[in-house]
Every structure is written in C-alpha cells, then in structure tokens.
Amino acid sequence: METDDKTGTVTRRAAVAGALAAAPAVAWSHNASEDLAKLDATATAKAIADKHITAAEAVEGAIRRAEALQPKLNFLVAADFDRALDKAKRGQLSGPFAGVPFLVKDLDDYVGLPTRSGTRATLGAKPAASQSAYMDCFDRAGLVVIGKSATPEYGYLPTTEPLAFGPTRNPWDPSRSSGGSSGGAASATAAHVVPFAHASDGGGSIRIPSSNCGLFGVKPSRKRMVKGDRVEDPIGISVMHCTARTVRDSATLFALTERQGPDAVFAPVGHVTGPSKRRLRVGLVTKSAAGLPADPEVEALILAQAKLLRELGHQVVETAWPVDGAQFIHDFLLYWAAGAAKSAQEIGQALGHAPDATVLEPFSLGMAGMVAQSKPGELGAASQRLVQAIGAYAAWFKDLDVVLSPVLRTPPPPLGFVSGDVAFPTLVERLTAYVGYTPLHNVAGAPSMSVPAGLAKGGLPVGAQYAAKAGDERTLFELAYELEAAHPWRGLIPPIHG
Numbered sequence: 001m002e003t004d005d006k007t008g009t010v011t012r013r014a015a016v017a018g019a020l021a022a023a024p025a026v027a028w029s030h031n032a033s034e035d036l037a038k039l040d041a042t043a044t045a046k047a048i049a050d051k052h053i054t055a056a057e058a059v060e061g062a063i064r065r066a067e068a069l070q071p072k073l074n075f076l077v078a079a080d081f082d083r084a085l086d087k088a089k090r091g092q093l094s095g096p097f098a099g100v101p102f103l104v105k106d107l108d109d110y111v112g113l114p115t116r117s118g119t120r121a122t123l124g125a126k127p128a129a130s131q132s133a134y135m136d137c138f139d140r141a142g143l144v145v146i147g148k149s150a151t152p153e154y155g156y157l158p159t160t161e162p163l164a165f166g167p168t169r170n171p172w173d174p175s176r177s178s179g180g181s182s183g184g185a186a187s188a189t190a191a192h193v194v195p196f197a198h199a200s201d202g203g204g205s206i207r208i209p210s211s212n213c214g215l216f217g218v219k220p221s222r223k224r225m226v227k228g229d230r231v232e233d234p235i236g237i238s239v240m241h242c243t244a245r246t247v248r249d250s251a252t253l254f255a256l257t258e259r260q261g262p263d264a265v266f267a268p269v270g271h272v273t274g275p276s277k278r279r280l281r282v283g284l285v286t287k288s289a290a291g292l293p294a295d296p297e298v299e300a301l302i303l304a305q306a307k308l309l310r311e312l313g314h315q316v317v318e319t320a321w322p323v324d325g326a327q328f329i330h331d332f333l334l335y336w337a338a339g340a341a342k343s344a345q346e347i348g349q350a351l352g353h354a355p356d357a358t359v360l361e362p363f364s365l366g367m368a369g370m371v372a373q374s375k376p377g378e379l380g381a382a383s384q385r386l387v388q389a390i391g392a393y394a395a396w397f398k399d400l401d402v403v404l405s406p407v408l409r410t411p412p413p414p415l416g417f418v419s420g421d422v423a424f425p426t427l428v429e430r431l432t433a434y435v436g437y438t439p440l441h442n443v444a445g446a447p448s449m450s451v452p453a454g455l456a457k458g459g460l461p462v463g464a465q466y467a468a469k470a471g472d473e474r475t476l477f478e479l480a481y482e483l484e485a486a487h488p489w490r491g492l493i494p495p496i497h498g
Helices: 006-021 033-038 043-047 055-072 079-091 132-138 182-189 207-213 247-256 296-311 327-353 362-372 378-396 424-434 439-444 471-487
Strands: 076-079 101-106 144-149 173-175 197-200 216-219 239-244 281-284 317-318 401-407 448-456 461-468
Touching: 006 247, 033 055, 043 055, 055 076, 055 101, 055 144, 055 182, 076 182, 076 401, 079 144, 101 132, 101 182, 101 378, 132 247, 144 182, 182 197, 182 207, 182 239, 197 216, 197 247, 207 216, 207 239, 207 448, 216 247, 216 471, 239 247, 247 471, 281 296, 281 439, 296 317, 296 401, 296 448, 296 461, 296 471, 317 439, 327 378, 327 424, 327 439, 362 424, 378 439, 401 471, 448 471, 461 471
Parallel strands: 101 144, 101 197, 281 317, 281 401
Antiparallel strands: 076 144, 197 239, 216 239, 216 448, 401 461, 448 461
C-alpha cells in the first residue's frame, strides 16, 4: 500500500496554506447564506480561517442546500450529514481546506460509507472499513465529506442514470444529462451544493460532466496522482481529481494529491497560482476521432476559443487526430468491455450463477457479451494497438504545446439518450457518435481539461477541451488561469442552484 511521503506532504501543505492565506478577503453582504453558497473552496477556507464563519456553518449550509436540491437533481446516493456536522463542530480540523464541505464519488471506498458503484449488484453493501491513500489526502486537507455522489453503473457510461438510483439531473435543465461518470459530482458542484467534488476519469468522466454542467475539470496524467484503491488495468486509463467552479480550487487540490517522493513518475507540478507569459502553439481539431463533425453550435464556440487564443498572442494551427479514429474507437470499446466482463464474472461467482438483467444493466451485460463473442486474439490485438497509440499521441506534440477540441459533439443530450437500458447496438452507435474526443487522452496517459466555452441556444453549457503531452499539467493550469481571466465563467450560474 502506498503511503504519502511525510516531508513532501508537510512541505506542499505549508506552501498551499501560504497561498490560500494570501487570497483576497470575502466581502459579506446582509445575506450570509447566499454569500456562502457562491464561494469557491478557496474562499470558503479563507472565510473559516478569518472567522467570518465557522466550519460547522459552512458544512451545515452545504447540508441544507443538499437537502433542498436532492429531490430536484438526485446527485447524492449516500448522505453522511450527522457525522460531517459533528466533525466540523469538534473544531479539530486542519489543512488548507479545513472545514470545506465535499463529496466523494461512489466508485471509491470512504471509511464509514458504503460503496455502491451505481449498481443493484451491491445492494446491502456495508460501510467501508478502510480507504485508499488518495482518500487520506482529502482528510489531511481538512475537507469534510458530507456524502457520496452518484455515478452510472461501475462508471461505464457518459451519463449518470443508474437503474439502482435513478437519473442525476443537470441543474441547467433537469431534462438533460449531467454527464458521466462523475455526473453526481458535477451536478452538485454546478448547483452550488459544494464548491468542488471528487471525480474520476476513465474515458472522459471528469471532462464530460464538467462540459455538460459548465464547470472546470482536469484529467491528470497516468500515475500522476497518489494511488487510489482501484487496481490499475494494464494500460491504466482511469485517474482521479475533481470537478470545480474555479481553476484555483482544482490547482490547489491537485498540488495536495499529486505523488511526491521516490514513487513520483513525473516531477511534481506544485501549486500553480496563475498564468504564464509563455505563448503556445495550439493545434485545433473540430471533428471527432471518428471523423464526425461537431454540432454547429459546439463548433462555433470552439472556433471562438481559437479566436480568443489568437487575441491573447497564442498561435493556432489546424491539426488532425494521430490515430485511425474508427479503429481506435472500436479498440477502446472492446478494452473497456473487458473490464465489464471481468466484473460480471466476479459478480457471477459471488451469486453462484451468471448475472442477469435483475442485477446488471443491459449495457453492462452487452459489454460482457461483446467480449465473450469476440474472436480469439481480438482483445490482445486491440490492446496492442492502444499501446501503439501512446507513441502516436506523444509524437503529436513534437511541434505542438496544446491541442484544442470540443469535449463532446453536442450540448447535453436528453436523459435516456445514452442510458444503460437503451438497446445495446443502438447505444453503441450513439456512444460512438457522442463521445469521440476524450478517450485518446486516457489511453495516452496524458492530461486534458474541460474549460467552459459558453452556452448554446437554450442555455446549455458547452466545454472546450485542451490537451497536453503526458506530465504537462502545468501548461494546462497556466492556460486555464489565462482563459478564466479573459473569458470569465464564474457568473454562469444554472437556474437550479443553492
């Protein structure tokens, strides 16, 4: 089991705490409750440290917002309100985010709460008795977990509509998808229930919900962060971080949870606090990896981002995906399906019989069947081609610093469009058309981020994706600070919010 290097932890916590202490003071109005809901995590921590509010007041405010909005949005699958409030009232919290309310995604163990993974197969799960070193980072930072956020079954889909818990709704339009698999985290963050929330990304699962809910979301490089409790697959496509409303919250949490010491694969990024003067060479691609054009509204917002970059002094050039898109999408889906097949096998062993539609969703069963019906050696060949894609991605950045693209082909789709109960062949076809911009970065082990690009007609958020070479999160954070200042998105508040 990985343990955090004590010296590194103390050093980075001190550096982050110093930066947070220097944050601007909060101007409080007559309506302190409304002020508190608007604060990001950095400002909330400062308000507590400056004794404008107590940690208990910050946590109680989040609980009240959660109670009010859960019936409308359904972002929560396990509440931990009493324990969270007791923790805040004891006054023993320390760390840069001491007293800030938080949610943990329900794919990972957190002591005292059950892990349901969005599935009926875990009905009756007992509270976790242990947690990973990554979860320990949240506790050391002083975050107060008020519950666990919703996810689709085992995080498989780019929407959060599990049959076990019902659909999570988008606060911009409750008839629309909040995205997935970190859809509960994004819905709660966008609705100002919590200032930010734990999320993970195995094929777009931070960036997709961030795009759909008008948030900032970074997918880190492979092996960048402190280890979680999930077993890494051969390529290691899943990584963890958060959904956030501000760049500084994401950057600060990143600095507190990246690997330090002898097991660090990359030199630590540290706490990025602002933009760089460096001008970048940015590649632009608007079609998906499968060669499909983006929705005209999405394309227009991405081209507006390219125009903004040029106005800021960056060079923007057209580029093309470095892989055979159709083959890559097929290989990725088969590789993804292999994980579902393994889960189905483990569930079957526990049940004593093969799982059926009363236990797993049609999409999960369809993926398991896809692997069972594949030709001998097909999965191995797909995996080998995915490994080759890692090198192709790295070569893509020989003359580029960043690549700009949409996150998704369309604005948030209606609930039910890509849910797990859609007929498997139809759903695969829809997924191929809908999600074609995000999976390559997971295979490549490279960082990418969703930055709010604006609103489409009907008031639905659209995100712009920026990607960099493996290990180059610093460039993304610095660019994000610059974009946040040039094209502010904090004023974009959904109709449904705390």
